[in-house]
Amino acid sequence: MSKLIKDVLLKYFDSKILQRLEDAAELSKPKDKLAFTTDSYVVDPIFFPGGDIGKLAICGTINDLAMKGAIPKYLSFALIIEEGLAFSDLEKILKSAAHAARTAGVSVVCGDTKVVEKGKADKIFITTSGVGVIKRDLGKEKIRAGDRVMISGTIGDHGIAIMNERLKLGLEFNVKSDVAALHSLARKILEAGSGVHFMRDPTRGGVVSVLNEAVDGTGFGIMIDECALPIKKQVRGASEILGLDPLYIANEGKLIAIVDRKDATSILKKTKSHPFGRNAAIIGEVFREPKGVWLRTKIGGTHPLLQLEAEGLPRIC
């Protein structure tokens, strides 16, 4: 184990703090309030079009910090490995994770590795935690009637890519997971002014889940316009085959921002100028009534977008 850690982990994660191999990392004294987050990643399959569990674990935690208005600074990286995982797969995952962290300018400063017997886990699980410095206070309490709802790009790519791979649907289409670190896009959006009230990445549970959480307890409602939703033709097609609504499908490289009406156009423009925001769109609006989350359909009707109690597809992330 110690050989594994020293040889492979340290080969890819080259932060000086991590190289000390202490049980706890020392972080410099921060100048601002901190954000702290954690997620376990159990995605199946561990390699999928557009990414792998390593990249996902790094980007997911970066995104949770970025959505909180924070600059991601430090990550932890804990592995649970099933005995028999091919060493080449482990190395591929670590390389990919390290590349994602480096690209994002975030240091992996502490980690852990546990190995369990064959049949007691599924190849590899990764838990990342992250610490970031909060630059802007965002939150549902800032949401107001008239605010616009923006999404930074196409909906449902990650979930459909995973399902096509896992269920061996054999759909011959070129949909990749959108897994990406959104901190630079988030920073760009925040720089557009003080009009950003709330940000969240619509992962497990999809867009509907985030919107329901956004208005829950605020007394406001959100109306989404079906015509405005950016959804790839192939994702729409696959969703129909599977009997799923893309609004409930997981994304891993998209963010939803709820923004002041007067700043919506400039924020959308800023977003579209970023590589991860090219397909951004204003998709809805915050209302006093009706409460809850609603879809205005193409033919002009409305129906409620209810939070699902059950998980759509397990192990999507």
Add this chain to the structure above:
Amino acid sequence: MSKLIKDVLLKYFDSKILQRLEDAAELSKPKDKLAFTTDSYVVDPIFFPGGDIGKLAICGTINDLAMKGAIPKYLSFALIIEEGLAFSDLEKILKSAAHAARTAGVSVVCGDTKVVEKGKADKIFITTSGVGVIKRDLGKEKIRAGDRVMISGTIGDHGIAIMNERLKLGLEFNVKSDVAALHSLARKILEAGSGVHFMRDPTRGGVVSVLNEAVDGTGFGIMIDECALPIKKQVRGASEILGLDPLYIANEGKLIAIVDRKDATSILKKTKSHPFGRNAAIIGEVFREPKGVWLRTKIGGTHPLLQLEAEGLPRIC
């Protein structure tokens, strides 16, 4: 899942920050440098004499922060649950974890829950990360020749308790895991003065592993005195039966401190006055020569205590 989180997790973990159920927790601006750590817990069995995986996950991360000279402040708590885990077991584990956190005065501020299919994990895995405020700079670079090596209590209790339970050895003895949060003991030791140079809890790999890490790269060696080692008679007996050396067996509620010779007596006294330090003992000394870690046996010989490359027993924590 969201029902599970809301009903059960929030019932036990009652931090106001966690109750916001955001993707990232907001921490107040700290006054000092921070310590950051992570560990995954995969212990088998999940319930054992003296504790369970929940208590272990909380205490283990608290201890990693405390050994770094930090006051533990915030924890994250991420669950990977195997489908079919008895709900009553989950609740017992959460209750125990929450109790351990509350007793230690540490807030669980963020978390995550993933469920995987039956046969794809082993009941439950928990990954905790922790953030603490560093109050004292400790580290191997402070170690000097003449320093004394102290252990805070009996050696090998956790490992032997787990092995007896897991391997169904049926040894009829009353050895419990020593799992405990050591932050208050660590604080007491640090209050004894500036003579504390290095602290570490001898978990996986045991006492030998920590001592080897302590001197690795420093140019010093450590000589341990076999006669001075506090080991319970039952642990010694079980170790003999299993062909194991207690110095390599995991502990979860003990710390090793390497301290200035002139402060050793007062630090030992302080340690003994704490409930978790009653059986503390000075067990060795730092030398210029020989390098490495050595045992002076009862009959006066010496032999090297080498770092093991392979893990003694998997899933001990």
